[in-house]
Amino acid sequence: MKVNEIFYSLQGEGHFAGTAAVFVRLAGCNLACQFCDTDHRGFTEMTEQAIVDMVCTFPASHVVITGGEPTLQLTSTLIDRLHAAGRFIQIETNGTVAPPPGVDWVTCSPKGAPLAVESVDELKLLYMEPGQNLSAYDRVKARVRSLQPCDTSDPERNAALTAAAVAAVKADPRWRLSLQTHKLINIR
Numbered sequence: 001m002k003v004n005e006i007f008y009s010l011q012g013e014g015h016f017a018g019t020a021a022v023f024v025r026l027a028g029c030n031l032a033c034q035f036c037d038t039d040h041r042g043f044t045e046m047t048e049q050a051i052v053d054m055v056c057t058f059p060a061s062h063v064v065i066t067g068g069e070p071t072l073q074l075t076s077t078l079i080d081r082l083h084a085a086g087r088f089i090q091i092e093t094n095g096t097v098a099p100p101p102g103v104d105w106v107t108c109s110p111k112g113a114p115l116a117v118e119s120v121d122e123l124k125l126l127y128m129e130p131g132q133n134l135s136a137y138d139r140v141k142a143r144v145r146s147l148q149p150c151d152t153s154d155p156e157r158n159a160a161l162t163a164a165a166v167a168a169v170k171a172d173p174r175w176r177l178s179l180q181t182h183k184l185i186n187i188r
């Protein structure tokens with residue numbers, strides 16, 4: 001399995017924000033978003049057992065499998081091995097490839113490409129511009145709908161987007177605001 005990095009931090013965004021978690025970043029993606037803020041191309045080949053062994057060097061039971069696009073590599077056997085080690089598995093996917101069964105929490109962050117999933121645990125929509133139509137993904141069933149202002153790297157524009165996102169959540173309370181808190185407190 002091509003692994004970009006494994007590190008220990010707090011989940012910064014979405015439903016589990018603030019939760020200690022081991023991040024397994026799998027290399028590679030099937031999309032090329034202009035705003036992508038992750039260098040996911042470099043990798044080390046690791047066996048599934050080596051991944052589990054490294055994950056288990058950290059005390060948290062929460063594991064976030066991310067990317068890149070993790071569904072391009074994620075296997076049922078890795079899920080089974082992590083479950084056997086007592087881990088809770090969250091994945092962060094762009095939704096273009098259905099994840100294997102057994103994932104405990106699927107966070108889908110659509111990036112404009114057609115979705116292969118109809119029902120997820122969390123729909124995490126990037127808020128790209130004031131007035132953005134939030135009904136585009138109404139057909140996707142989700143326990144939690146998170147609206148997250150896109151990081152434009154421009155503080156003024158970010159502040160305007162966040163203010164607009166707050167107004168959007170107040171206008172349509174099916175959504176809740178998600179902030180990239182790891183960036184606010186300068187952790188990974």
Ligand code: SF4
Pocket residue numbers: 029030031032033035036037038040067068069094111
């Ligand atoms: S789907 Fe995610 S990881 Fe892939 S290019 Fe887009 S932002 Fe980056």
